[in-house]
Amino acid sequence: xxxxxxxxxxxxxxxxxxxxxxxxxxxxxxxxxxxxxxxxxxxxxxxxxxxxxxxxxxxxxxxxxxxxxxxxxxxxxxxxxxxxxxxxxxxxxxxxxxxxxxxxxxxxxxxxxxxxxxxxxxxxxxxxxxxxxxxxxxxxxxxxxxxxxxxxxxxxxxxxxxxxxxxxxxxxxxxxxxxxxxxxxxxxxxxxxxxxxxxxxxxxxxxxxxxxxxxxxxxxxxxxxxxxxxxxxxxxxxxxxxxxxxxxxxxxxxxxxxxxxxxxxxxxxxxxxxxxxxxxxxxxxxxxxxxxxxxxxxxxxxxxxxxxxxxxxxxxxxxxxxxxxxxxxxxxxxxxxxxxxxxxxxxxxxxxxxxxxxxxxxxxxxxxxxxxxxxxxxxxxxxxxxxxxxxxxxxxxxxxxxxxxxxxxxxxxxxxxxxxxxxxxxxxxxxxxxxxxxxxxxxxxxxxxxxxxxxxx
Numbered sequence: 001x002x003x004x005x006x007x008x009x010x011x012x013x014x015x016x017x018x019x020x021x022x023x024x025x026x027x028x029x030x031x032x033x034x035x036x037x038x039x040x041x042x043x044x045x046x047x048x049x050x051x052x053x054x055x056x057x058x059x060x061x062x063x064x065x066x067x068x069x070x071x072x073x074x075x076x077x078x079x080x081x082x083x084x085x086x087x088x089x090x091x092x093x094x095x096x097x098x099x100x101x102x103x104x105x106x107x108x109x110x111x112x113x114x115x116x117x118x119x120x121x122x123x124x125x126x127x128x129x130x131x132x133x134x135x136x137x138x139x140x141x142x143x144x145x146x147x148x149x150x151x152x153x154x155x156x157x158x159x160x161x162x163x164x165x166x167x168x169x170x171x172x173x174x175x176x177x178x179x180x181x182x183x184x185x186x187x188x189x190x191x192x193x194x195x196x197x198x199x200x201x202x203x204x205x206x207x208x209x210x211x212x213x214x215x216x217x218x219x220x221x222x223x224x225x226x227x228x229x230x231x232x233x234x235x236x237x238x239x240x241x242x243x244x245x246x247x248x249x250x251x252x253x254x255x256x257x258x259x260x261x262x263x264x265x266x267x268x269x270x271x272x273x274x275x276x277x278x279x280x281x282x283x284x285x286x287x288x289x290x291x292x293x294x295x296x297x298x299x300x301x302x303x304x305x306x307x308x309x310x311x312x313x314x315x316x317x318x319x320x321x322x323x324x325x326x327x328x329x330x331x332x333x334x335x336x337x338x339x340x341x342x343x344x345x346x347x348x349x350x351x352x353x354x355x356x357x358x359x360x361x362x363x364x365x366x367x368x369x370x371x372x373x374x375x376x377x378x379x380x381x382x383x384x385x386x387x388x389x390x391x392x393x394x395x396x397x398x399x400x401x402x403x404x405x406x407x408x409x410x411x412x413x414x415x416x417x418x419x420x421x422x423x424x425x426x427x428x429x430x431x432x433x434x435x436x437x438x439x440x441x442x443x444x445x446x447x448x449x450x451x452x453x454x455x456x457x
């Protein structure tokens with residue numbers, strides 16, 4: 001047991017699901033899952049909270065399921081992911097002239113440099129979510145990852161600024177607050193997912209993290225150890241399901257089931273003579289669906305999503321095989337068959353599925369390692385980054401909360417059971433820990449989520 005470490009909770013408010021995962025680092029720096037729960041999401045569309053009451057119900061249900069998995073847990077503060085097509089990003093430059101040029105550059109000067117960027121002009125109705133330094137300069141020295149300890153007259157940096165709609169941010173805040181929780185910080189979902197599935201080698205080689213969720217596809221591009229670009233593409237798994245529903249004339253639940261069980265992202269790989277039988281409604285005859293037609297529909301929408309990815313890579317000049325690490329696919333939508341092949345064909349880059357397994361302590365149940373939970377586990381890693389760099393005040397909890405048996409993979413056959421014992425609720429997390437990754441951005445993630453707007457109302 002490593003009770004000196006805090007228990008940190010991630011809350012992923014998605015379009016199709018809401019997940020709550022509580023985790024704590026063990027003595028080896030791996031994440032032990034102390035509790036998790038999930039619920040179906042009804043109040044969220046394309047990553048945005050539209051129906052606050054429905055979202056509150058879903059968050060409370062996920063919380064209840066989390067408590068059911070471990071009754072000893074007490075959840076108060078959560079790290080919350082944010083996405084949606086209202087998310088935008090821009091590049092800025094900031095410099096400060098130092099008064100005591102002989103002294104070494106201190107953290108407070110870097111903090112001042114970052115704080116100055118919050119004065120950047122952005123359109124009315126938007127709010128800055130994150131200011132992320134990319135590379136620093138000290139006088140004539142360029143591309144410095146960390147300027148602390150240097151001396152010089154002028155220190156500056158290029159910044160990646162992420163903005164979002166104030167109302168969308170307020171809706172998330174209210175949903176969390178009315179569920180009896182406190183938002184510790186808002187984290188851009190592609191950054192959380194990246195922390196969960198990316199290794200140090202990926203950061204150095206250059207990769208594009210593509211998180212295909214239910215309502216949005218989140219993109220984060222890294223090159224030469226720097227976050228170069230982020231984007232939220234407003235198409236994802238729900239769009240594919242709706243395309244199948246409309247194109248084949250079936251119910252949405254049937255469309256989702258066909259997508260998961262028989263779907264393929266490449267129509268050439270689908271069998272021409274294979275058919276799926278759908279029961280008829282209210283006495284109507286059953287319907288035969290061609291697996292080839294199903295794949296054609298999926299490929300059309302998935303190609304569109306990947307075209308957007310290619311477009312964003314071109315915007316930052318990284319489309320011509322410059323990303324040696326290729327594309328890392330994660331999120332629930334990454335589990336589509338033959339998606340790796342389609343991604344490589346459309347983008348011209350190598351592709352693989354990103355799993356958060358390297359950050360999880362051994363013995364976790366298999367459900368936790370699915371790419372579906374990359375964002376939620378990345379939120380826990382973000383929390384640990386804050387904790388380890390004293391960015392926010394943490395109240396340590398030394399209670400002896402242990403990993404319950406239902407969250408561990410069972411190897412004993414004493415009771416004649418199988419090798420795994422599941423929880424009552426569908427699970428949904430995979431805790432991942434990218435401490436070194438977050439080190440690259442330790443000066444970037446400032447507590448900007450203040451409720452000033454609500455106070456003015």
